[in-house]
Amino acid sequence: MKTKNILTLLFVAFMGIAAFSQNAERKNKLKFNSFSFTLPEFSIAKGLNIGLGVTLDASVSYNNHVFAFAYSVVDKSSSDGWFEDSSSIRFVQSNFLYGREFRSSEHFFIDIYAGIGFLNYDKKEQIFNGTGFLGLGSEKMDESASAIGFPVVMKFRYLFREHFSLGIRVAGNFNSVSNLASFGLLFQWNY
Structure with a gap:
């Protein structure tokens, strides 16, 4: 049922974009559109309470259509102290x-x-079990997975100067590993 709702949402979004794309004519020219970064970016996912990250993206435009590449990294680390459990x-x-x-x-x-993208997930845990020399033995557990994801991104931005925008970036990535939602402060340079 979830997949049907997500596909319906994506269909409605694409149809809305297609309907609004019938506006005024522009020159048929591919041009660099913008470069932006989101810092700090707060993310929520299964097994991840709140992680901090950064996103970089660059885009080009053709008429009213914008094509972008975005790269994002989110980390969360926790430790109970020296020689204690960590992940x-x-x-x-x-x-x-x-x-x-x-x-x-x-x-x-x-x-x-x-759009479409690739998501990589890595989890590393070190659990001290009290064995070994002076009771400092530990057990390491690593887990990793990769999946094709379907990202959805919205940027709400205010143009301060001719080329500089500041705003909020809200994103979601729907995939088979762990759906990921994020938001953060957006800094964008417009060309």
Whole structure:
């Protein structure tokens, strides 16, 4: 049932983008559109309470269509102290996105993207079990997985200067490993 709802949401989003893409004509020219980074980025996923990360993305535009590549890394580490249990979780995403920019007012923009990407998940745990020399023996457990993901991204940004925008980036990645949701402060340079 979840998959059906996600596919319906993606279908409605793409149809909405297609409907709005019938606006004014522009020159048929591929040009560099923007470069942005999101820092700090807070992420939530299964087994990850709140992780901190960063996202970098670059985009090009052709008429009103925007094509972007986004790379994201999210980490969460925890430790109980020296010679105590510790764990770390890392999500790495590489996504190819298609989307549109919508001007809400003279300086406020909403960008909507959807696409396909690759997600890599690594979890490392070290559990001290009290065996070995001086009772400092430990057991390491590593887990990793990779999957194809379907990212959805929204940027709410305010154009401060001719080329600089500041805003909020909200994203989700639907995949078979662990669905990932994130949000963070967006800094974007527009060309």
